[in-house]
Amino acid sequence: MKIEILSVVPASREATWALLMDVPRAASCIPGITEVTPDGEARYQATLRARVGPMGMTLSGTITVLSQDADAGEAHFLVEANDRRVGGGVKTNMSMKVTAKSAGETELEIVADTTFMGRLGELGQPIIRRKARNTLEEFSKNLSKLLASTPE
Amino acid sequence: MNQKVRLKVNGTDHELDIPARRLLVDCIRYDIGLTGTKESCSVGVCGACAVLVDGEMYASCITLAAAVDGSEITTIEGIAENGNLHPVQQAFIDHGGFQCGICTPGQIIAAKSLLEENPTPTENEIKEYMMGNLCRCTGYYGILNSIAAAAENMNKAAGSGG
């Protein structure tokens, strides 16, 4: 499932890029995320508590920074997490691109290509898609809020 | 973990020591040994698992046995009267109410429950009440005719009882 989000954040390209590269801080903007801890080179362990319909889940796994190109403003991440107890999991290939719009505004493009496994896959595409989109949109909003409140 | 569950099934008291997650259909079939009640869809939709709990038609495949602790359960094995087939059972035999028989216990329990609630149902009332009992064999008319015949026989018998 591919989801694309385009938003404008109230900060310079540099500040936005800096926040995205600070993975623990950027990840804190994902609704439901707890405990993002470094685990080696460009890797982080993270836990995400989420609800889809009647199902509550605690997904644990890794965020890996696959590549980053500061000049182009592009980065690629791999997120793999599962909930053994529920028997469901998520695998996302995420790319983020920042483009300066003005000195204080940056366009942020997020493309997430996600596979849902186990119990999550059973819940049905439409509700999962909706939940995934809502999560990404809220992530984007939280990033904006964090950037707005951070002095450059 | 096991819990004590007391059920009166077709007039006989049972005291069971079963897990909380035991479904009523499994309890009836395996713990008590009455295999007349069938499980088909497992989600309460098809009606094959229908039993009476304190006189009301329930889907035993989505009922926890522990939840009906203390209740009176009536299954297909329990509706004959004094060794004679219940009029609904007899009508199903006389009017082609079944072919393979898998849905039949549920159909008969539902029909009995209908006629107790409404002894003179119209054809539409029968259809509405029985809508939750699916059958893959008969095309339903055999079942409807059986129920209509049972109603007539039961009312005649009640009438002549005066």
Place this chain on the structure above:
Amino acid sequence: MIDFEYHAPTSLDQVFGLLDQYGDDARIMAGGTALVIQMKQRLSQPGHVIGLRHVGSLNSIELTPEGLRIGALCTQRQIENSKLIGEDLPLLADTFRKVATPRIRNMATIGGGLVNGDPNQDPPPALIALGASAVMTSKSGERVVPLEELFIDYYETDVQPGEVLTSVLVPQAPAGSGAVYLKFLPRTADDYGTVSVAAVVSKEQDGTCKDVRIVLGSVGVTPIRAKDAEDALRGKPLTDENIRAAVSLVKDAVDPLEDFRGSAEYKTDMAEVFARRAVEQAMAGIPAGS
């Protein structure tokens, strides 16, 4: 199903005690028709199930000057067959009659259905159109939640930890109003609606719309009240043209999930069609001389 412990409290105090003790690991069970299926599918895996079956005084139906008070454990069949409801608020009896099958209605309860938060269910649109509220009881007291505000997201309601939905309050229908619940069922008779609409319409002496409520089910992650469509019709003459113009706004209010019953586009189109039919039929049900 994962192993669990079943509790059969006989009073609300006992229920609160169990909720306190087991917190997140406990689920309350009313009729069980939704919960047992979810547990079978392991969508829900509580370590403790608190059954309400033997908690007394939760299954009565009373008529007060303000309206109906329906105990949370009243079964759907009880509500469908209630003489009191049939006379006082026939829309409710009609709506509950349309749920699934008689067998399910014997087991399922009004409270359990609401707390489940399934947007495809029949009772919520009708109850919301009638302005109903839920009484949430906890050991610290009661709070009354308008049903419109109870549904937050897909299978998510505003029930707080430690709370039990104990009754549903349904105000008297407005004087001189007609009400209807339409369930579009192109598939099997025991299914959820592809779309469903509840409408309550009252009119002034001169034929203008005094008030209207249009609430839809199966068209989003929660029941949806088409407020813009209502505002567009309220105060206007109830002509065919005005009704059609108003219900065209229903399309923007809904956000259906596609499934085997239809695509999102199809359901959106049908939402408008059935909203119009619901308003028309509700109007036709307004007592003469109102």
